Amino acid sequence: xxxxxxxxxxxxxxxxxxxxxxxxxxxxxxxxxxxxxxxxxxxxxxxxxxxxxxxxxxxxxxxxxxxxxxxxxxxxxxxxxxxxxxxxxxxxxxxxxxxxxxxxxxxxxxxxxxxxxxxxxxxxxxxxxxxxxxxxxxxxxxxxxxxxxxxxxxxxxxxxxxxxxxxxxxxxxxxxxxxxxxxxxxxxxxxxxxxxxxxxxxxxxxxxxxxxxxxxxxxxxxxxxxxxxxxxxxxxxxxxxxxxxxx
Numbered sequence: 355x356x357x358x359x360x361x362x363x364x365x366x367x368x369x370x371x372x373x374x375x376x377x378x379x380x381x382x383x384x385x386x387x388x389x390x391x392x393x394x395x396x397x398x399x400x401x402x403x404x405x406x407x408x409x410x411x412x413x414x415x416x417x418x419x420x421x422x423x424x425x426x427x428x429x430x431x432x433x434x435x436x437x438x439x440x441x442x443x444x445x446x447x448x449x450x451x452x453x454x455x456x457x458x459x460x461x462x463x464x465x466x467x468x469x470x471x472x473x474x475x476x477x478x479x480x481x482x483x484x485x486x487x488x489x490x491x492x493x494x495x496x497x498x499x500x501x502x503x504x505x506x507x508x509x510x511x512x513x514x515x516x517x518x519x520x521x522x523x524x525x526x527x528x529x530x531x532x533x534x535x536x537x538x539x540x541x542x543x544x545x546x547x548x549x550x551x552x553x554x555x556x557x558x559x560x561x562x563x564x565x566x567x568x569x570x571x572x573x574x575x576x577x578x579x580x581x582x583x584x585x586x587x588x589x590x591x592x593x594x595x596x597x598x599x600x601x
Contacts, residue, residue: 363406363500363564364445364460365524367492372439379562380422381434382443382495385467386460387425392568395456403566406510406555413507413548419559423566427467434468443472447497448483457497460567487523498523498564507551511535515558526563 366373388402405418447453461472477483502509513520517527538550579599584592
């Protein structure tokens with residue numbers, strides 16, 4: 355089953371002028387064959403991301419990204435060529451954990467679609483990688499991952515995409531998004547707040563400051579003696595609902 359936590363996008367350093375044009379970011383998103391990456395690297399144990407918020411969290415929904423998260427190589431190439439982007443495309447990540455293989459597959463997909471070389475750029479350790487990100491020194495697209503503090507749509511948007519958000523490492527800023535998030539935060543009715551958060555998510559995705567890629571799955575196993583087995587949003591066994599059948 356898809357997991358709400360964590361999400362795995364790649365993020366653009368918007369303080370680098372090469373990535374200032376949203377068409378560059380949109381084209382790169384459409385160039386990626388997410389399902390092919392999942393099938394070849396993860397043996398199917400992932401779900402393609404079609405938004406910034408996993409649909410299984412409170413307030414999350416499907417299809418937020420629309421065509422921008424679909425594999426459309428011809429449209430992606432035409433859009434990318436119209437931007438005049440110079441130089442190769444690079445995606446950086448630390449290599450002291452298992453990220454190189456799947457990001458190399460993402461790069462291969464980009465290269466095939468855009469006709470522009472995409473390279474994986476290794477950073478030796480997570481500590482060094484995070485130091486560069488936090489110091490806003492990234493000169494390439496870079497892997498990010500978000501483990502939510504709590505399974506709510508709000509926690510996938512405010513920290514990451516609000517101007518000066520606590521984890522807004524790419525320095526994304528959109529006043530319309532900020533206004534929608536502020537309205538959602540102040541809305542007492544939960545369903546009404548979700549609609550505002552979802553509207554904000556769609557606006558962010560049009561800007562594409564980060565490319566949604568995959569949502570990890572949950573692999574579980576249990577004894578035949580267990581009943582009412584459910585998995586929490588944090589991928590743990592829900593001990594409050596599980597029961598043990600008598601032998």
